[in-house]
Amino acid sequence: MLAYAIRRMLVSVPILVIATFVVFVMVSLSGDPLSELKTRNPPPPPRTLQLEAHRLHLDEPLLARYWHWITGVFHGDFGPSVQSTQVIGPELAHRFLVTFRLIGVAMLLALALAVLVGVVSAVKQYSATDYTFTFFGFLFLAMPSFWFAILLKEAGISFNDTVGNQVLFTIGDSSVYVEGGTWASITDVLGHMILPTILLALLSFAAWSRFQRPSMLEVLNTDYVRLARAKGLRHGTVMTRHALRNALIPLVTVTALDLGAIISGAIVTENVYQWRGAGSFLLESIRHDDAYAVAGWLLIAATFIIVFNLAADLLYAVLDPRIRYA
Amino acid sequence: MPDQEFRVAQCSQTQLVARRFRRHRLAMVSLVVLLALVLLAFVGGWLWKYSVADLTPDESVPPSWDHPFGTDAAGHDTFAQVLRGTQISIGIAVLGAVVATVVGTVWGATAGYYGGRLDTAMMRIADLVLTLPFLAVAAVLGHNLGGSWWLIAAVIAGLYWAYVARVARGVVLSLREKEFVEAARAIGAGDARIIFRHLVPNAFSSIIVNATVLVAIAILLETALSYLGFGVRPPDTSLGLLVSDAQTAVDTRPWLFFFPGLFIIVIALTINFIGDGLRDAMDPQQTRMRR
Amino acid sequence: MTSPGTPVLEVADLRVEFRTDEGRVQAVRGVSFQLNRGEVLGIVGESGSGKSVTSLAMMGLLAGSARVSGSVRLHGTELLGASDKALSRVRGQSIAMIFQDPMTSLNPVYPIGYQVAEAIRAHHDVSRDAAAKQAVQLLDAVSIPNPAQRVDNYPHELSGGMRQRVVIAIAMANSPEVIIADEPTTALDVTVQAQILDALRTAKDQTGAAMLLITHDLGVIAGQADRVLVMYAGRVVEAGTVEEIFYAPRMPYTLGLLGSQPRLDMRRQRLHPISGAPPSALNLPSGCPFAPRCPLAAPVCEAEEPPLTGAGGHLSACHFSDQLVGLEPADLFRPVSQDTTL
Numbered sequence: 013m014l015a016y017a018i019r020r021m022l023v024s025v026p027i028l029v030i031a032t033f034v035v036f037v038m039v040s041l042s043g044d045p046l047s048e049l050k051t052r053n054p055p056p057p058p059r060t061l062q063l064e065a066h067r068l069h070l071d072e073p074l075l076a077r078y079w080h081w082i083t084g085v086f087h088g089d090f091g092p093s094v095q096s097t098q099v100i101g102p103e104l105a106h107r108f109l110v111t112f113r114l115i116g117v118a119m120l121l122a123l124a125l126a127v128l129v130g131v132v133s134a135v136k137q138y139s140a141t142d143y144t145f146t147f148f149g150f151l152f153l154a155m156p157s158f159w160f161a162i163l164l165k166e167a168g169i170s171f172n173d174t175v176g177n178q179v180l181f182t183i184g185d186s187s188v189y190v191e192g193g194t195w196a197s198i199t200d201v202l203g204h205m206i207l208p209t210i211l212l213a214l215l216s217f218a219a220w221s222r223f224q225r226p227s228m229l230e231v232l233n234t235d236y237v238r239l240a241r242a243k244g245l246r247h248g249t250v251m252t253r254h255a256l257r258n259a260l261i262p263l264v265t266v267t268a269l270d271l272g273a274i275i276s277g278a279i280v281t282e283n284v285y286q287w288r289g290a291g292s293f294l295l296e297s298i299r300h301d302d303a304y305a306v307a308g309w310l311l312i313a314a315t316f317i318i319v320f321n322l323a324a325d326l327l328y329a330v331l332d333p334r335i336r337y338a
Numbered sequence: 339m340p341d342q343e344f345r346v347a348q349c350s351q352t353q354l355v356a357r358r359f360r361r362h363r364l365a366m367v368s369l370v371v372l373l374a375l376v377l378l379a380f381v382g383g384w385l386w387k388y389s390v391a392d393l394t395p396d397e398s399v400p401p402s403w404d405h406p407f408g409t410d411a412a413g414h415d416t417f418a419q420v421l422r423g424t425q426i427s428i429g430i431a432v433l434g435a436v437v438a439t440v441v442g443t444v445w446g447a448t449a450g451y452y453g454g455r456l457d458t459a460m461m462r463i464a465d466l467v468l469t470l471p472f473l474a475v476a477a478v479l480g481h482n483l484g485g486s487w488w489l490i491a492a493v494i495a496g497l498y499w500a501y502v503a504r505v506a507r508g509v510v511l512s513l514r515e516k517e518f519v520e521a522a523r524a525i526g527a528g529d530a531r532i533i534f535r536h537l538v539p540n541a542f543s544s545i546i547v548n549a550t551v552l553v554a555i556a557i558l559l560e561t562a563l564s565y566l567g568f569g570v571r572p573p574d575t576s577l578g579l580l581v582s583d584a585q586t587a588v589d590t591r592p593w594l595f596f597f598p599g600l601f602i603i604v605i606a607l608t609i610n611f612i613g614d615g616l617r618d619a620m621d622p623q624q625t626r627m628r629r
Numbered sequence: 630m631t632s633p634g635t636p637v638l639e640v641a642d643l644r645v646e647f648r649t650d651e652g653r654v655q656a657v658r659g660v661s662f663q664l665n666r667g668e669v670l671g672i673v674g675e676s677g678s679g680k681s682v683t684s685l686a687m688m689g690l691l692a693g694s695a696r697v698s699g700s701v702r703l704h705g706t707e708l709l710g711a712s713d714k715a716l717s718r719v720r721g722q723s724i725a726m727i728f729q730d731p732m733t734s735l736n737p738v739y740p741i742g743y744q745v746a747e748a749i750r751a752h753h754d755v756s757r758d759a760a761a762k763q764a765v766q767l768l769d770a771v772s773i774p775n776p777a778q779r780v781d782n783y784p785h786e787l788s789g790g791m792r793q794r795v796v797i798a799i800a801m802a803n804s805p806e807v808i809i810a811d812e813p814t815t816a817l818d819v820t821v822q823a824q825i826l827d828a829l830r831t832a833k834d835q836t837g838a839a840m841l842l843i844t845h846d847l848g849v850i851a852g853q854a855d856r857v858l859v860m861y862a863g864r865v866v867e868a869g870t871v872e873e874i875f876y877a878p879r880m881p882y883t884l885g886l887l888g889s890q891p892r893l894d895m896r897r898q899r900l901h902p903i904s905g906a907p908p909s910a911l912n913l914p915s916g917c918p919f920a921p922r923c924p925l926a927a928p929v930c931e932a933e934e935p936p937l938t939g940a941g942g943h944l945s946a947c948h949f950s951d952q953l954v955g956l957e958p959a960d961l962f963r964p965v966s967q968d969t970t971l
């Protein structure tokens with residue numbers, strides 16, 4: 013088992029390293045960090061442009077720039093930002109923490125929903141419940157994230173109006189000032205989290221439940237489930253101990269593979285709900301042509317995705333002895 | 339002649355698939371609706387009395403006979419805009435999906451067929467692409483490459499080929515060990531011939547189903563990109579851009595918001611149903627048991 | 630406790646119908662038999678004859694889309710239509726089942742010892758340790774080498790033959806009164822088959838159970854069964870002791886089956902196969918379902934399906950069973966050479 017883990021880690025490291033290079037090259041080649049400065053009116057003197065280019069290491073060749081950047085990253089220095097007062101490293105950390113709060117809860121919710129819907133659909137195949145679940149699964153699969161986000165936002169506002177109290181927040185991840193101590197802060201944060209989390213969860217669960225249903229169906233039709241029944245085990249025991257235990261395994265991989273899509277969803281969500289998380293940071297940095305900020309963002313995102321996939325692989329091996337002892 | 343036999347077999351198989359697809363009611367309805375929508379967008383949009391840039395004197399009017407989808411604050415006819423946006427969004431999605439499918443299939447099939455170090459190297463490159471969140475990369479590229487629609491399609495293709503490659507490789511791996519490959523090799527068929535004439539046609543059903551679903555995914559990505567401002571730019575329009583423009587007006591002028599969104603949903607939904615129908619038609623499960 | 634020779638299991642007019650997209654499929658059309666204590670009853674038939682469906686129906690293991698009617702009594706208690714709770718008490722405890730494919734019969738994520746112990750703990754209130762010890766004993770009884778170490782192995786670490794033995798151990802675990810073995814050797818190599826049949830015999834001897842042995846292999850029947858049922862197109866078409874079936878068949882289908890088997894003791898004998906194929910269960914012909922392939926077929930055969938009748942326990946379903954006395958397969962079916970190169 014340990015050997016398997018080490019092997020998987022060794023494979024991931026070179027990918028990560030090459031990813032950093034590809035990311036940096038792509039970002040550097042695809043934009044001019046000085047463009048904002050150049051388009052100012054009146055245009056700044058050439059001396060200013062020169063100084064700024066030097067500050068951003070733009071006068072160095074690409075490979076040297078990459079080297080400086082990546083070695084800097086190891087020390088926590090993500091390079092100079094176009095917005096000279098911003099320090100990229102801590103800003104990235106802070107923003108990503110906010111986003112992972114959102115993503116974490118949304119993924120758990122989506123998982124729970126997907127398992128529930130997938131299992132119920134499979135067990136009650138062709139029933140009205142199955143058809144309803146399938147319909148909603150398809151609907152959310154086809155739903156544009158941004159459009160639904162706005163819709164939910166409007167719904168939230170009307171809900172607040174009907175209730176008369178601001179229960180659901182649609183702007184930001186927390187209020188600027190909350191009075192009333194810890195409990196009030198917690199409910200405030202929760203109130204801000206509800207809509208975006210539901211949004212992300214609904215978008216993800218659709219794909220997963222569409223996957224979970226055939227997975228569960230396949231397991232329900234296996235010989236070993238039939239043998240479990242033939243042994244005299246009660247229906248519930250067969251369902252959980254034998255069927256579910258096997259049907260959930262592939263879901264681990266599917267969830268991990270989807271992390272990229274969830275992060276993409278978070279970008280849109282943060283934009284609509286004006287959260288100051290990693291997603292909005294990326295959008296700002298792109299708009300400012302802030303190469304180092306964007307590269308740093310992509311680096312962190314890629315690292316998380318790789319680590320997460322690795323963890324999923326290991327979890328899969330834990331759950332399925334055939335992989336472990338292969 | 340073996341090649342002729344092969345073609346004949348494929349003919350009747352296509353008929354079989356078509357017949358099974360026709361039985362799938364939801365997929366058939368979706369196909370009809372989608373075709374109607376496409377026709378409406380391309381032919382209707384061309385024939386419609388207003389064009390996208392026309393400024394009519396009616397500003398911010400709700401849907402009426404003259405303006406079925408209403409107008410915006412400047413007097414643009416929303417119906418014309420939605421149709422044009424549909425044209426562009428579908429065009430980008432289809433182009434992106436087709437290119438991604440072709441590139442990805444060749445890539446994955448080659449990797450899967452040859453195996454060994456070539457396989458590892460090729461798939462590592464695909465894995466690399468898959469470690470990045472697609473919207474993020476698309477936004478970076480879209481911001482700097484400008485808004486021409488085929489460039490956006492290229493960006494989409496440049497990301498999704500990796501998914502297709504993975505699927506294609508998987509299919510080829512499972513087919514590679516089958517007897518007909520050995521037989522082909524035994525009669526002296528070269529590698530390229532085996533890949534293209536034998537493996538790819540057998541992987542066809544998986545590829546087609548995936549390509550279909552990919553169009554739906556591509557449309558969702560493009561509209562999201564355009565919504566954020568990194569995709570299609572004015573003077574062109576996209577369904578995503580229309581939603582972005584309308585987001586402050588959901589309460590006051592809902593027609594500006596709902597019609598573009600509904601179009602996206604209907605397109606993606608019908609494509610998904612069609613993909614499902616294709617999957618069932620090409621790979622029928624055991625006979626359905628009725629209750 | 631029943632005394633030897635008295636029926637443990639009584640099946641009366643068992644019918645199973647499936648509703649599919651293509652119509653109604655009558656998989657089992659009125660099967661009746663008795664299984665007596667300590668005997669081995671073999672059920673022989675081709676694929677599609679309904680033999681597996683019969684056994685699954687008896688255990689209540691068919692999918693919800695199946696319509697089962699008739700009666701299946703275990704010691705007088707009706708099993709059909711019983712609640713899942715009641716059936717769970719019977720399954721694994723009074724009636725145990727062994728499936729055909731050992732590669733898929735065991736759950737891949739649990740060790741084999743756990744799966745054997747699970748069968749015990751499903752019906753007896755014993756501690757995990759006690760059940761684990763019993764599991765080791767059971768594995769030893771079916772001749773699995775090093776049972777104390779093997780008990781922690783996962784199914785994929787065992788060969789097909791060993792996995793089937795684990796399944797037999799599970800079937801034996803609670804000393805059932807009936808063991809149903811559904812094609813236990815079909816998926817295995819010939820050399821392994823003998824070992825499995827040995828293990829089955831051990832199971833039967835140690836538990837005193839009656840066995841229902843379902844197979845399409847006449848050789849297995851000849852070696853193991855006391856009495857035999859021959860099934861065709863969802864019905865029993867002949868029933869009798871193993872000697873009666875092999876030496877004095879009264880139904881052309883049985884004769885045909887015997888003639889289709891290559892035999893080592895009669896070399897360079899020609900095979901006498903039955904031409905044609907079994908009827909589709911969707912479109913059963915009227916009258917005797919074997920008539921299209923039967924050399925003795927007459928108009929009465931297509932008009933009327935022959936009832937299962939006969940004297941002294943040897944029953945057959947043929948209008949012309951009297952004509953079959955003393956006949957060899959060669960007399961009825963055209964030969965095909967045993968060593969013809971294709």
